[in-house]
Structure formats: structure tokens, C-alpha cells
Amino acid sequence: MRPGQFKPYYIYRYLRWKLGDKRPLSAVAKVTSECNLKCDHCPWWGRDVEDNTTEGWFEAFQKARDMGATHLILEGGEPTNREDIDDLISYGKDLGMLVMMITNGIKDLKKHDPDSYWISLEGFGKTHDENRKEGVFERIVENIKQYPQVNKIVGVTLNKRNSHQVEKIASFFSPITDGVWFNFMYPYQDSKNLALPLTEQNNIAKRIIELKKKNEYNIISSYSYLNSIANKRKKEDCPSFLTLLIDTDLTFHQGCTVEQIEECRCEVCNLACYGELTEAMGLNIDSLKFLKKTTGLDDRLLWLN
Ligand code: SF4
Ligand code: SF4
Numbered sequence: 001m002r003p004g005q006f007k008p009y010y011i012y013r014y015l016r017w018k019l020g021d022k023r024p025l026s027a028v029a030k031v032t033s034e035c036n037l038k039c040d041h042c043p044w045w046g047r048d049v050e051d052n053t054t055e056g057w058f059e060a061f062q063k064a065r066d067m068g069a070t071h072l073i074l075e076g077g078e079p080t081n082r083e084d085i086d087d088l089i090s091y092g093k094d095l096g097m098l099v100m101m102i103t104n105g106i107k108d109l110k111k112h113d114p115d116s117y118w119i120s121l122e123g124f125g126k127t128h129d130e131n132r133k134e135g136v137f138e139r140i141v142e143n144i145k146q147y148p149q150v151n152k153i154v155g156v157t158l159n160k161r162n163s164h165q166v167e168k169i170a171s172f173f174s175p176i177t178d179g180v181w182f183n184f185m186y187p188y189q190d191s192k193n194l195a196l197p198l199t200e201q202n203n204i205a206k207r208i209i210e211l212k213k214k215n216e217y218n219i220i221s222s223y224s225y226l227n228s229i230a231n232k233r234k235k236e237d238c239p240s241f242l243t244l245l246i247d248t249d250l251t252f253h254q255g256c257t258v259e260q261i262e263e264c265r266c267e268v269c270n271l272a273c274y275g276e277l278t279e280a281m282g283l284n285i286d287s288l289k290f291l292k293k294t295t296g297l298d299d300r301l302l303w304l305n
Pocket of ligand 2: 234235240256257258264266270271274
């Protein structure tokens with residue numbers, strides 16, 4: 001039985017987390033550092049680290065499951081680049097995990113069978129292609145339209161280049177996907193010029209709230225998270241322990257993704273995954289719905305039925 005199919009399971013986990021249990025919910029596995037796009041600005045492809053074997057990943061997934069993770073996110077590089085990706089998906093499912101794959105969306109979506117896809121966008125149309133490759137945006141749209149039955153959301157990390165396209169992205173992708181998700185770029189030292197200032201992030205969050213209120217768009221970012229953009233975050237409030245990061249060399253890191261790269265500054269962080277988790281831990285229903293959507297929990301959380 002997969003954990004999500006046992007309805008009270010997440011209530012049990014929630015109570016344990018509240019009592020101080022620090023077991024993770026999601027394992028994010030960088031299964032490859034290869035990518036079929038090789039975008040100029042991307043730090044992930046071509047890293048000096050060899051991809052691990054199928055068996056190595058099976059062991060890592062088992063370890064993550066033993067640690068408590070029930071949700072497996074496969075990313076890279078581009079995970080579909082691995083020839084054994086179907087074996088990795090099946091293994092995760094056999095362990096009882098719900099499997100999501102983050103992809104650049106250019107390979108045929110029907111070829112693999114994760115519980116859901118997360119297609120990452122750099123922006124709309126040319127803005128996307130300027131950061132990826134010419135023709136990629138069109139290919140993604142074709143791919144999405146070709147397989148309406150495949151469960152997929154699009155995710156956009158907002159920055160100075162694409163934040164003016166919020167409405168365009170929401171209106172175009174709402175009818176053809178299972179949801180549009182917005183994130184705000186963290187001002188890492190090497191990308192701080194591209195990240196939006198906090199006041200600007202707050203204005204954009206308000207704009208997204210207005211769009212959501214119209215009910216015309218399928219924006220899955222929660223009101224609770226969008227409203228929280230106005231607040232300064234604190235490390236002690238962030239349930240980053242819910243995330244387990246597994247690097248290509250199979251090293252495990254539980255907690256904040258920022259601190260893997262540099263010292264974290266919570267007061268400038270609006271990373272949506274952690275922001276939504278914070279709100280969900282506060283039992284805000286719309287953030288729980290966001291988790292339900294992105295972790296593939298379907299209708300299985302008792303309090304959401
Ligand atoms: S598609 Fe994504 S993972 Fe691949 S090179 Fe571009 S940014 Fe990096
Ligand atoms: S930097 Fe962001 S993700 Fe990291 S601990 Fe702080 S609030 Fe959480």
C-alpha cells in the first residue's frame with residue numbers, strides 16, 4: 001500500500017512532526033548531471049560528478065524511504081536523459097512513494113510514467129527560449145497539448161526577466177495543464193542581480209492573488225504563501241527538515257537547499273516550496289491543497305475530502 005492511500009497516515013505524520021519528529025516528507029534526487037539542452041547559465045549539467053548506477057539509486061531511494069520520505073522528486077540535469085529512468089520511477093513506486101519528475105519538457109511526456117510531471121519554464125515564448133534554446137517553448141506546448149491526460153503542472157521561478165509575464169503564463173497554461181505554480185528566485189551571490197527586490201516580489205504576489213481571485217486561472221500557488229511574501233522569514237519557522245536532497249554522488253542533505261550553496265539568509269528567501277511547507281505546517285488549507293496537488297496526494301488527505 002502506498003502511504004498516501006492510507007488516509008490517516010498523514011495526520012499521524014503531522015502529529016509526529018508537531019511533537020518534534022524530524023523525518024522528511026520529500027526526497028529530491030538529482031539523478032543525473034547530464035542534460036539534452038545544456039543551457040548557458042545552468043550550473044547543473046556537466047558538473048564534474050559521475051552519474052550513479054541504477055543499483056546505487058535503488059539503495060538511495062530505499063534509504064530515503066526508510067528515513068520517512070513518501071514523495072520522490074526526480075530531477076537533474078534532465079532526468080529523462082537516463083536510460084534507466086523507467087526503472088527508477090518503478091522502483092520508487094514499488095517502495096510506496098509518489099513519484100514526480102521535474103523536466104525541461106522536450107521529451108515525449110507519454111514515454112515515462114511518473115505520478116506527475118513538473119515542467120520548468122523560464123518565461124513565456126522567446127523569454128523561455130532565450131534562456132534555453134530556440135524552439136524549445138513551442139516543443140513544450142506541443143508536448144503538453146498532445147497528452148492532455150498526463151498529470152502535469154508548469155513551474156516558473158520569477159525574476160527580473162519574466163515577472164511581467166505572470167498573467168500571460170497563467171492564462172496560456174491554465175487550460176492545458178493541471179496547474180501553474182509560481183516561485184521567486186532566491187538572491188544567491190551569483191544571481192542576485194537577476195532576483196527581484198523584496199518590495200517587487202510583494203507587488204507581484206499581490207498581482208497573482210488578484211488573478212487567482214478571478215477564478216479564471218488554475219494558479220496552484222496558495223493564498224497563504226502569496227500573502228506571506230510580505231513577511232520576513234525566520235529559520236526557526238522553516239520546516240526545511242521535510243526535504244531530503246540527494247545529490248548525483250548520492251550524498252544526502254536534509255534541510256534547506258540554500259545552505260548547500262551558501263549561508264542562508266531567511267529574511268530574503270521566498271522560495272515557494274519551503275514557503276508552502278511552512279504554511280501547510282500551520283494547517284492552512286490552501287497550502288495543504290497545494291501540497292496535495294504537487295505531491296500527488298490526490299484526494300487522500302482525510303481533512304481535505
Ligand atoms: S534544461 Fe534545465 S537542467 Fe537542462 S541545462 Fe537547461 S536549465 Fe539546466
Ligand atoms: S533560506 Fe529559505 S529555505 Fe532556507 S531555511 Fe531560510 S526560509 Fe527556509
